[in-house]
Amino acid sequence: MDLINVPNDKVRVEIKPPKINSDTIVYHFASIIPGTYAVADYGRFIEDIRAYTHQGKALPVQLRDSNTVVIANAKELGRLSYLVNDTFDAESGADVFGSKEKVIFSPSGTNILEGKQFWINWCGFVGYFNGLQELPYRIAIQHPIDLFAATAASDNDTSATSDRFSFKRFAEAVDNPVMYSKPDTAMFRVNDMDVLLSVYAPHGNVSAMQLKPDLQKMIIAQKTFLGKLNTTKKYAVLAYLTTSADGDAKGIGALEHNNSTTAVFRESMTSQDLINVISHEFFHTVTPLKVHSEEIRYFDFEHPKMSRHLWFYEGVTEYFANLFQVNQGLISENKFYDLMTAKIKASLDYNDALSFTTMSKNVLQDSMKREYPNVYQKGALIAMCMDILLREHSAGKKGILSLMGELVAKYGADQPFKDEEFIQTISEMTFPAVAAFLKLHVVGGEPIDYATYLKRMGLSQSTVPVAEPIVFVSNDQLYINIDEDKKQVVVAQPDDQNKFFTNLGLKDKDVLLRMNGLQFNAEDGSSALMLGYGLKEGAPVSIEVLRDGKKIIRNGTVKLNYTEEPGFRFSDQSKLQLKHSWLKN
Numbered sequence: 001m002d003l004i005n006v007p008n009d010k011v012r013v014e015i016k017p018p019k020i021n022s023d024t025i026v027y028h029f030a031s032i033i034p035g036t037y038a039v040a041d042y043g044r045f046i047e048d049i050r051a052y053t054h055q056g057k058a059l060p061v062q063l064r065d066s067n068t069v070v071i072a073n074a075k076e077l078g079r080l081s082y083l084v085n086d087t088f089d090a091e092s093g094a095d096v097f098g099s100k101e102k103v104i105f106s107p108s109g110t111n112i113l114e115g116k117q118f119w120i121n122w123c124g125f126v127g128y129f130n131g132l133q134e135l136p137y138r139i140a141i142q143h144p145i146d147l148f149a150a151t152a153a154s155d156n157d158t159s160a161t162s163d164r165f166s167f168k169r170f171a172e173a174v175d176n177p178v179m180y181s182k183p184d185t186a187m188f189r190v191n192d193m194d195v196l197l198s199v200y201a202p203h204g205n206v207s208a209m210q211l212k213p214d215l216q217k218m219i220i221a222q223k224t225f226l227g228k229l230n231t232t233k234k235y236a237v238l239a240y241l242t243t244s245a246d247g248d249a250k251g252i253g254a255l256e257h258n259n260s261t262t263a264v265f266r267e268s269m270t271s272q273d274l275i276n277v278i279s280h281e282f283f284h285t286v287t288p289l290k291v292h293s294e295e296i297r298y299f300d301f302e303h304p305k306m307s308r309h310l311w312f313y314e315g316v317t318e319y320f321a322n323l324f325q326v327n328q329g330l331i332s333e334n335k336f337y338d339l340m341t342a343k344i345k346a347s348l349d350y351n352d353a354l355s356f357t358t359m360s361k362n363v364l365q366d367s368m369k370r371e372y373p374n375v376y377q378k379g380a381l382i383a384m385c386m387d388i389l390l391r392e393h394s395a396g397k398k399g400i401l402s403l404m405g406e407l408v409a410k411y412g413a414d415q416p417f418k419d420e421e422f423i424q425t426i427s428e429m430t431f432p433a434v435a436a437f438l439k440l441h442v443v444g445g446e447p448i449d450y451a452t453y454l455k456r457m458g459l460s461q462s463t464v465p466v467a468e469p470i471v472f473v474s475n476d477q478l479y480i481n482i483d484e485d486k487k488q489v490v491v492a493q494p495d496d497q498n499k500f501f502t503n504l505g506l507k508d509k510d511v512l513l514r515m516n517g518l519q520f521n522a523e524d525g526s527s528a529l530m531l532g533y534g535l536k537e538g539a540p541v542s543i544e545v546l547r548d549g550k551k552i553i554r555n556g557t558v559k560l561n562y563t564e565e566p567g568f569r570f571s572d573q574s575k576l577q578l579k580h581s582w583l584k585n
Contacts, residue, residue, distance in 0.1 A: 001013050002141075004142050004144055006112060006114040009112050015126070016079060018135060024073075025070075026064075028069075029041075029068075029069075030174070034175075034288075035255050036255065041067055042087075045087055045110070047083050049069055049081070050082070052080075085112075086124070087124060091106065091250055106242070106252070108255045117147075117181045117202075118143075118179070119240060121177045134170075137168075137172075138165075139167070140163070143163065147181060148198070149163050150178065150180075150181070151165075151179070151236055151238075152196070152259035171301075178238075179240070179262075184199045184200065184208050185198045185199075186215075191223055193223065193230075195234075196237070202241070205518060214271035228405070229405055229408060232258075236259065238260065240262075241265055244524065244527055252266060261281040263277055266530055280321040286317075290411070291404065292411075293416050293422065308420075316379075319384055322339050323336070327583060327584060336583065340384060341566070341567045351371055354445050355444060356379070356442050358445070386438075388582065389456075390431070391581055392456050393430075393431040394431075395578075399582065458575025458579045466565045466567070468562070468563065470529055471500035472500070479491065482522055484522075488512075489522050490509060491510040492508065504554045504556045505556075511546035513551070516541060536558060537558055537559070540558075542554070
């Protein structure tokens with residue numbers, strides 16, 4: 001791959017194949033990759049495909065579909081060459097074969113910014129020859145001297161302008177993304193694991209060193225929580241801060257890999273955003289990476305067969321991402337209850353009577369795509385209920401984390417389970433109550449009365465204060481307006497109910513210019529709102545406004561807006577020890 005000479009925002013890739021013994025050979029680009037649950041068809045972004053003999057003579061090439069290249073006279077094949085377009089530029093672009101528009105989730109996509117940044121998910125740059133995807137891959141890259149390759153993989157080339165990576169098979173290459181950019185990195189060590197954080201922030205609003213303290217604190221807590229379950233030796237966090245402008249990434253989130261995470265955040269991201277997203281992905285180092293079905297281990301990149309246990313892979317992971325925070329003292333017990341309450345509320349936006357194994361198995365079908373996000377809501381709640389049952393029936397000695405340890409010991413990364421046997425395996429390893437729960441609620445789809453499970457841990461229903469997630473909103477009232485004529489974001493404060501604004505002394509009709517150095521964009525209302533998302537109570541804040549034609553700066557601390565909503569609080573002292581084992585052991 002040549003990242004130095006980049007004609008028209010395209011990267012030239014040349015493939016030297018192994019010896020081909022058939023008259024024709026098919027070269028595939030991935031239709032879908034692990035960790036994503038929508039068809040991507042990466043071949044849509046490939047053009048100018050050419051095949052040559054060892055002597056340089058052109059060979060016939062035919063496109064069977066967007067992902068399938070058929071090469072004739074394959075026994076003579078010496079080289080395959082093509083150009084790669086990036087997906088960031090066309091996240092809402094039409095399929096070149098005329099099918100329905102597909103948008104590739106940014107963390108699993110590609111970006112080509114000559115001389116500045118390359119977002120390399122290998123599935124967007126290389127494919128595999130039919131039947132040969134288990135052969136080793138050696139990838140050589142020429143790159144500008146001032147661009148650094150951030151990745152969990154090892155560079156086997158000592159040159160300052162070339163890198164060489166080796167992978168055991170195609171799936172391992174896909175599992176090791178790389179980000180090239182001017183160095184903005186932070187490194188630290190947690191026990192025996194090296195952690196690399198690499199940030200690409202085009203406006204320089206966020207740096208790796210700024211994010212390092214919170215990331216380090218989080219991963220130390222995660223490693224402590226997981227104990228021997230985590231055996232990762234090197235972990236890389238690749239963070240891309242999007243401007244959300246045309247041609248830039250719009251898919252906010254992250255994608256897990258065995259030893260790394262690719263994450264796309266808005267420029268207004270906070271350290272808490274980092275914790276919430278990366279903590280989830282880091283827990284994927286346990287499942288599905290160490291506990292998974294045959295559908296995951298032998299992933300079919302062309303015609304994927306999905307596992308019926310997506311509820312487990314994503315649900316348990318999301319539950320751990322919340323549980324570890326209270327377990328390690330990063331949040332209070334009440335905050336944890338509020339997080340679970342929010343998931344209960346959010347889960348009711350989906351079909352609450354749907355079998356989660358059925359949904360998981362058929363997640364690629366159009367009828368199920370809308371239900372998929374519920375794995376992060378109800379999936380986590382299912383894991384919570386399992387955890388509660390395990391604690392109750394083991395007198396606090398066993399929970400879902402210890403169950404995960406038993407599953408890792410039974411299977412591990414290279415020994416997948418049979419999809420149809422997993423529920424029975426968990427049932428045999430636990431208690432009849434857990435088996436009955438899985439049969440009734442996970443397989444059968446019976447709605448769950450979460451209050452009855454939380455009561456087992458001493459919690460009762462109560463009215464609790466809940467912070468509004470965006471400080472510009474209070475009790476469903478929006479306290480900013482967009483003046484489209486003047487292209488300004490303006491304070492709209494008809495009363496004194498927005499505590500964030502009143503605490504800073506802002507007034508109605510103040511024009512919002514910047515907050516904590518970030519500019520309010522009147523042409524993008526969602527980005528203006530997101531500047532007020534995820535702020536912490538008491539955190540320092542500085543807002544620059546235009547008032548009566550004069551610029552003034554208001555400095556102070558964040559005061560959040562709260563509403564009273566139904567929730568849960570601990571009330572049964574007879575359950576104190578059991579509750580402690582659930583949240584702290």
